[in-house]
Amino acid sequence: xxxxxxxxxxxxxxxxxxxxxxxxxxxxxxxxxxxxxxxxxxxxxxxxxxxxxxxxxxxxxxxxxxxxxxxxxxxxxxxxxxxxxxxxxxxxxxxxxxxxxxxxxxxxxxxxxxxxxxxxxxxxxxxxxxxxxxxxxxxxxxxxxxxxxxxxxxxxxxxxxxxxxxxxxxxxxxxxxxxxxxxxxxxxxxxxxxxxxxxxxxxxxxxxxxxxxxxxxxxxxxxxxxxxxxxxxxxxxxxxxxxxxxxxxxxxxxxxxxxxxxxxxxxxxxxxxxxxxxxxxxxxxxxxxxxxxxxxxxxxxxxxxxxxxxxxxxxxxxxxxxxxxxxxxxxxxxxxxxxxxxxxxxxxxxxxxxxxxxxxxxxxxxxxxxxxxxxxxxxxxxxxxxxxxxxxxxxxxxxxxxxxxxxxxxxxxxxxxxxxxxxxxxxxxxxxxxxxxxxxxxxxxxxxxxxxxxxxxxxxxxxxxxxxxxxxxxxxxxxxxxxxxxxxxxxxxxxxxxxxxxxxxxxxxxxxxxxxxxxxxxxxxxxxxxxxxxxxxxxxxxxxxxxxxxxxxxxxxxxxxxxxxxx
Numbered sequence: 325x326x327x328x329x330x331x332x333x334x335x336x337x338x339x340x341x342x343x344x345x346x347x348x349x350x351x352x353x354x355x356x357x358x359x360x361x362x363x364x365x366x367x368x369x370x371x372x373x374x375x376x377x378x379x380x381x382x383x384x385x386x387x388x389x390x391x392x393x394x395x396x397x398x399x400x401x402x403x404x405x406x407x408x409x410x411x412x413x414x415x416x417x418x419x420x421x422x423x424x425x426x427x428x429x430x431x432x433x434x435x436x437x438x439x440x441x442x443x444x445x446x447x448x449x450x451x452x453x454x455x456x457x458x459x460x461x462x463x464x465x466x467x468x469x470x471x472x473x474x475x476x477x478x479x480x481x482x483x484x485x486x487x488x489x490x491x492x493x494x495x496x497x498x499x500x501x502x503x504x505x506x507x508x509x510x511x512x513x514x515x516x517x518x519x520x521x522x523x524x525x526x527x528x529x530x531x532x533x534x535x536x537x538x539x540x541x542x543x544x545x546x547x548x549x550x551x552x553x554x555x556x557x558x559x560x561x562x563x564x565x566x567x568x569x570x571x572x573x574x575x576x577x578x579x580x581x582x583x584x585x586x587x588x589x590x591x592x593x594x595x596x597x598x599x600x601x602x603x604x605x606x607x608x609x610x611x612x613x614x615x616x617x618x619x620x621x622x623x624x625x626x627x628x629x630x631x632x633x634x635x636x637x638x639x640x641x642x643x644x645x646x647x648x649x650x651x652x653x654x655x656x657x658x659x660x661x662x663x664x665x666x667x668x669x670x671x672x673x674x675x676x677x678x679x680x681x682x683x684x685x686x687x688x689x690x691x692x693x694x695x696x697x698x699x700x701x702x703x704x705x706x707x708x709x710x711x712x713x714x715x716x717x718x719x720x721x722x723x724x725x726x727x728x729x730x731x732x733x734x735x736x737x738x739x740x741x742x743x744x745x746x747x748x749x750x751x752x753x754x755x756x757x758x759x760x761x762x763x764x765x766x767x768x769x770x771x772x773x774x775x776x777x778x779x780x781x782x783x784x785x786x787x788x789x790x791x792x793x794x795x796x797x798x799x800x801x802x803x804x805x806x807x808x809x810x811x812x813x814x815x816x817x818x819x820x821x822x823x824x825x826x827x828x829x830x831x832x833x834x835x836x837x838x839x840x841x842x843x844x845x846x847x848x849x850x851x852x853x854x855x856x857x858x859x860x861x862x863x864x865x866x867x868x869x870x871x872x873x874x875x876x877x878x879x880x881x882x883x884x885x886x887x888x889x890x891x
Contacts, residue, residue, distance in 0.1 A: 594615075595615040
């Protein structure tokens with residue numbers, strides 16, 4: 325089988341690059357973005373691979389992964405993924421360990437996706453890495469990584485390598501011969517301290533020309549989209565950048581209905597998207613966002629307002645997750661109908677039919693009696709039903725209402741129409757009426773169980789609850805318990821982030837436990853976890869502090885920051 329990726333080095337860089345940008349830059353060092361063309365579609369860039377690897381080796385997530393309890397609990401998954409055998413396989417293939425292979429990359433490194441080369445149909449790929457003076461070691465390692473296995477070649481296919489001279493440089497080209505026709509594939513060369521891998525081969529020559537300054541056209545560093553991103557994120561450890569304007573260009577060139585459809589979704593207004601990671605001693609930050617010229621299509625569905633999210637004091641301090649958003653459900657619904665109609669009038673008619681159906685069946689006008697009656701703030705809260713257990717979660721949504729009596733009448737009609745008037749039982753708690761119906765639910769262990777669907781309409785809010793009613797009751801009790809927003813660790817973490825249209829807190833230990841549990845369930849028979857050796861939440865909490873996040877809306881884009889506090 326023909327290999328068309330840059331082997332283990334590329335895989336390692338993608339993994340590191342997606343979890344990790346820009347340590348302090350030596351002024352004499354060539355920025356790696358200046359070696360990528362201005363029409364780069366996407367790139368993952370690491371400024372200092374050595375520093376990033378050192379940070380990752382001591383990161384709380386890595387320390388947690390090597391904790392004896394975690395190692396024992398994840399033994400089935402480690403075996404299924406051959407993690408214990410991997411070092412031996414890599415040593416046999418490369419003649420050195422993966423750590424030694426990665427040590428060859430001294431500083432900057434990048435993987436980029438470029439427009440198709442002349443005569444090609446798919447996008448081109450380039451990998452650049454600063455290998456310092458270890459060019460020979462880099463060459464030998466790369467040769468081992470990219471070595472074709474002739475024993476696996478289809479009948480009539482032969483793999484070989486050709487050595488070309490280009491501007492005095494040795495250019496290694498992988499060749500596949502079939503039916504007497506030879507096709508060039510990947511190519512690589514070293515130029516100064518740079519190791520360059522490209523596919524197809526003509527893209528290597530263009531990259532070499534930029535390194536040798538024989539090509540002086542526009543580079544990624546000069547583009548407006550990349551400049552916007554750099555100004556936004558500053559110096560970070562790793563950056564993933566996407567030229568979203570390229571989607572608009574594709575839409576403009578598309579034939580038939582595809583172009584208008586993409587533009588209806590907002591492709592013609594997008595500029596750039598990014599995800600950046602920065603690892604500090606006390607925290608890890610992930611910044612993500614996009615720039616656009618107009619909120620249109622799918623972007624308009626993200627109906628955050630420019631006002632600040634409100635922190636409700638009635639949220640208990642023992643919840644596992646809370647998010648507060650300045651968000652308009654009414655505007656989101658209007659944007660959904662507008663976008664659907666622009667994409668396909670039939671889709672718009674289907675959404676309009678939802679409103680008509682509700683009015684016909686329940687006698688409620690969705691726009692005037694429900695959506696107009698909701699405020700533009702949403703709070704979502706969740707908490708483990710039993711402390712220290714992943715058996716189930718209680719969840720509550722809170723939205724302000726403008727005219728509680730009118731809203732209550734309309735909402736109750738819809739609920740009774742949906743579940744039946746006999747489905748709900750009512751009771752009093754904290755001077756409020758809780759309406760409850762039994763519905764099916766799935767807990768964190770994947771077990772189907774009956775749970776409550778409850779709602780309360782107060783003088784100020786609509787509260788909807790799933791799970792048991794315990795979290796709902798505690799929220800209705802108001803100021804009888806301390807608020808999560810006043811908890812010292814949460815308050816201190818959020819104080820360092822810019823306030824925005826959304827703010828949130830998550831118990832990182834519970835989030836990680838839930839993610840691993842879900843991953844294990846999704847693997848089917850190949851389980852990730854040993855049920856006889858569960859990981860306790862206390863073990864997760866040894867390494868992971870709270871996660872806090874904010875989301876900020878501006879006229880030219882939307883941007884978020886997520887911070888994991890280290891322990």
